[in-house]
Amino acid sequence: MDVASLTAKIRDIKDFPTEGILFKDITTLLKDGEAWSSVVDHVAAKYRSTKVDVVVGVESRGFIFGGVLAQQLGAGFVPVRKKGKLPGPVIEEEYELEYGRDVLAIHQDAISSGQRVLVVDDLLATGGTMAATLRLIERLGGTVVACDVLIELTFLKGRERLKGYRVESLITY
Secondary structure, X not given: OOHHHHHHOXXXXXXXXXOOOEEEEOHHHHOOHHHHHHHHHHHHHHHOOOOOXXXXXXXXXXXXXXXXXXXXXXXXXXXXXXXXXXXXXXXEEEEEEOOEEEEEEEEOOOOOOOOEEEEEEEEEOOOHHHXXXXXXXXXXXXXXXXXEEEEEOHHHOHHHHHOOOOEEEEEEO
């Protein structure tokens, strides 16, 4: 399935989660088996010839992509979660949202020094969440192979926060 057809599967929800936000709802793409399979194929193809030890999925929609991509690439999967959601010892990283601040966490033993890490999420907006995730990975000694997102909102300039990293997106607005 081509990118235009995949883009057509995403619906806009006005004023969610707050007034003035135009939310890109991917559930309409995910429920379509052909479209979902195509997304996984598009993303996995980019990394088949690259050594990836661990795929990190960012809470929460990054989990949807992360697990299946890890399986496709023969890699492990590691979740990055909001503060207080992981049961074991964690390290944390505070970051800015478009409308506040939050904290992400990863288990202290989730990534070993030198492991090659692919980070996935559904959306790149301002880049704050992704940048915090990259800091967590590097604090554990991981090497970031790339950051890959389904959707990039280019007008929010999230890539500027991620200079020096490979950033890939399938759909851009």
